[in-house]
Amino acid sequence: DGGITQSPKYLFRKEGQNVTLSCEQNLNHDAMYWYRQDPGQGLRLIYYSQIVNDFQKGDIAEGYSVSREKKESFPLTVTSAQKNPTAFYLCASRRETEAFFGQGTRLTVV
Amino acid sequence: AQSVTQLDSQVPVFEEAPVELRCNYSSSVSVYLFWYVQYPNQGLQLLLKYLSGSTLVKGINGFEAEFNKSQTSFHLRKPSVHISDTAEYFCAVSRTNTGNQFYFGTGTSLTVIP
Numbered sequence: 001d002g003g004i005t006q007s008p009k010y011l012f013r014k015e016g017q018n019v020t021l022s023c024e025q026n027l028n029h030d031a032m033y034w035y036r037q038d039p040g041q042g043l044r045l046i047y048y049s050q051i052v053n054d055f056q057k058g059d060i061a062e063g064y065s066v067s068r069e070k071k072e073s074f075p076l077t078v079t080s081a082q083k084n085p086t087a088f089y090l091c092a093s094r095r096e097t098e099a100f101f102g103q104g105t106r107l108t109v110v
Numbered sequence: 111a112q113s114v115t116q117l118d119s120q121v122p123v124f125e126e127a128p129v130e131l132r133c134n135y136s137s138s139v140s141v142y143l144f145w146y147v148q149y150p151n152q153g154l155q156l157l158l159k160y161l162s163g164s165t166l167v168k169g170i171n172g173f174e175a176e177f178n179k180s181q182t183s184f185h186l187r188k189p190s191v192h193i194s195d196t197a198e199y200f201c202a203v204s205r206t207n208t209g210n211q212f213y214f215g216t217g218t219s220l221t222v223i224p
Contacts, residue, residue, distance in 0.1 A: 004153075033212075040119065042200060042216040043154075058211075090153055092212075097142050097161055097204065099212055101153035 002027045006091050006102035013085075013109050021076045021105045023091035031094040032074040036060060036087045037104075043090065049074055078107065085109045112137045112203050116215035123191055124223050131186040131218045133201030143184040144202040144212070145175055154200060160184065171195070196222045 004025045013019045025032065031050050035043040045058030049068040063082025068074055078085045086109050091102040117132040135141065142161050146154040158169025165177040175186045184201060201215040 006153075009151075035214075040216060042116075043212075043214040045211065048211065088151075092154075097159065098156060099144075099154075099202075101146075101155070103153045104151065106151065 004091055004093055004100055004102035006089075006105050009103065009105060011105055011107045013107070015109050016080045018080060019078050019085075019107065021078070021089055021091075021107070023074045023076065023102060024072055025074075025093045025100075025102075026072060027093055027095065027100060028071070029093035029095050029100070030071070032068070033092040033094070033099070034058075034064075034066065034074070034076045035090045035092065037090060038087050046076065046089075112141060112205065112213045114201050114203055114213055114215035116199075116201055116218050118218050119216065120219045120221070122221045122223055125193055126190050128189050129187065129191050129195075129220065131199050131201075131220065133184045133186065133215060135182050135184065135201070135203050137182075137203060137205070140206045141203040142206055143175075143177060144204070145169065145173070145184070145186050146200045146202060146214075147171075148198040148200065148217075150197075157186070157199075191220075191222050193222050193224060196220060 007022045033048040034046040044060050047066040049055035065077045089105045092099045113136050115134045123129045144159045145157040148154045158167045160167045160177045168174045199218045202212045
């Protein structure tokens, strides 16, 4: 089945540690996105990539980094510079006018 | 710039009653419009989309939405809700010219009461 796989589903990390969230897609889509979701704030764009080896900052990129070395993969690293990293993170890809979402990763920093 | 406003953060409704979830947008260019549904701890699933043509759009699970250009609205409706419709609903827009980004509203939490 084609789709977007995010792993892990739940992630716990100590404050000050970097952590990488995985996003893999087998839909052959060029564009991929990372969103952060907080209660009452909807989805906010962190980074997006329109093609391999290229990516752009979204609205809340500070404290995050990404790479796009392969079409299928768009990992997100939450660095220690992100002041409030506890959130639900969603990865998406795009085909023409429609976005397809993964199941999300809930990151909790303790 | 584009923005999306969902006027109601929470909507409780009794089972089998009709519901309307409101969405207004602002944009200086033409846009595509979307409604997505999210169940707890899951990703978003597309309910319906408006690209062009008929302003009344039908989606999955009996939902429909009407695009009103003069009022810049895209309200979601269902004539009779079911318990299983309890979820978070997001309205979103995307520009038609470059179309690379989606802009989401803050969401409406629909609770269907038995």
